[in-house]
Amino acid sequence: EQQVQQSPASLVLQEAENAELQCSFSIFTNQVQWFYQRPGGRLVSLLYNPSGTKQSGRLTSTTVIKERRSSLHISSSQITDSGTYLCAMDDDTNAYKVIFGKGTHLHVLP
């Protein structure tokens, strides 16, 4: 069964600290997507990063295909960054499907 593992499950930071979120995959994948979800809210696409390093504002994602992992770095965290971060990969057996991890719950404190 294809799986996406995320770590840590939860993370508490002080405002302005940096966060490092990890995602590992049970198979090799060339489609990795990071999402953000506010409590009770919709999933919002953050970064699509199949390989290498991609940056968007304070977010940097690094995907290493041969090691089957991806990371999301959040620099200078803000209280509004609190929420759940999910990563997803394509389903190797079905081009229409995506497999999600269970997420990292981030709490940024003032």
Place this chain on the structure above:
Amino acid sequence: EAAVTQSPRNKVAVTGGKVTLSCNQTNNHNNMYWYRQDTGHGLRLIHYSYGAGSTEKGDIPDGYKASRPSQENFSLILELATPSQTSVYFCASGVPGGGNAEQFFGPGTRLTVL
């Protein structure tokens, strides 16, 4: 900006009743998806569609039906609702198949079955 809307946003149903959740997208995406999200299980795929008139079973289709009457609309139908179907349901649209994992989500529908 891609737009996916869902209705209703909240729904309380009785056991054995019929529930229809609706989703509309203005992205002109071929693919649409229905997920449910539960604590401890994450997002699970119920049904998906790759175009008007098509519906396909996802990972947990039992107890659910889907309908895709047009490119824009995708409905999830619970013919006989049960308390185990209490959950938050998300609709999403995505770019055509071929491995692209980018999806756009609706705001969710919170369903409670009493």
